[in-house]
Amino acid sequence: MELKPVLRIQQLTFEYASHPLFRRFDLQLDAGITWLRGENGAGKTTLLKLAGGALTPHAGSIALDGLDIQAQPLAYRLRCYYCGGDTPQLPWLTVQEILDLHLSLYPGTDPALLDAELQAFHLLHTLDQPVTTLSLGQHKKMQLSLALALPVRLLLIDEPFNGLDVDAVAYLRRQLSAPQRLARQCILLTSHLDPALPLSATVQL
Numbered sequence: 001m002e003l004k005p006v007l008r009i010q011q012l013t014f015e016y017a018s019h020p021l022f023r024r025f026d027l028q029l030d031a032g033i034t035w036l037r038g039e040n041g042a043g044k045t046t047l048l049k050l051a052g053g054a055l056t057p058h059a060g061s062i063a064l065d066g067l068d069i070q071a072q073p074l075a076y077r078l079r080c081y082y083c084g085g086d087t088p089q090l091p092w093l094t095v096q097e098i099l100d101l102h103l104s105l106y107p108g109t110d111p112a113l114l115d116a117e118l119q120a121f122h123l124l125h126t127l128d129q130p131v132t133t134l135s136l137g138q139h140k141k142m143q144l145s146l147a148l149a150l151p152v153r154l155l156l157i158d159e160p161f162n163g164l165d166v167d168a169v170a171y172l173r174r175q176l177s178a179p180q181r182l183a184r185q186c187i188l189l190t191s192h193l194d195p196a197l198p199l200s201a202t203v204q205l
């Protein structure tokens, strides 16, 4: 019996006004980690945003476990999380409020697991701070805590190790390499350096 890919991108076309980036682009990913490589400007972040539903394809289809991103956008997005390291989109919220928002957006998340991730990243003392007062590295750690705790099928992580301190890099590497995680999750990550993780595939743009 043929196994269906977790993520299936078919005939994807997307361009910014001045940049045709993807023309009839195909990609199929199974569970495990895929390293997305490419020079600056190749379109790595754009592809993560397309797969995460933050950008809409101009043509073609993207499906996660058979759920089409355009036909079933809510069901699709419940199954994926995009960790982009961007600045906060709701800057008036505290860290705790951002986390609570995600807990309600993603039913089935174990709050104790999220707490454990926050503890491992030394963020528990920041919960009552406005999210804008986090340092860049702390903000990344907050997003990564969510990435590790949310029960999603597809994890999209832009440059996971950029800006992290040495302990956090080691911790993240251990968590991403856990065999139970690799068996159930499809993780697509970008990195200019070898991520030193157990990879299922490498995709060069």
Ligand SMILES: Nc1ncnc2c1ncn2[C@@H]1O[C@H](COP(=O)(O)OP(=O)(O)OP(=O)(O)O)[C@@H](O)[C@H]1O
Pocket: 016, 017, 018, 019, 021, 038, 039, 040, 041, 042, 043, 044, 045, 046, 047
């Ligand atoms: N909002 C936008 N409007 C217009 N062009 C954009 C926009 N965002 C990105 N681009 C362009 O699209 C191209 C791909 O950008 P993208 O951020 O996806 O590249 P990348 O491979 O992630 O690069 P890097 O390795 O530098 O992070 C670049 O040429 C960039 O200038």
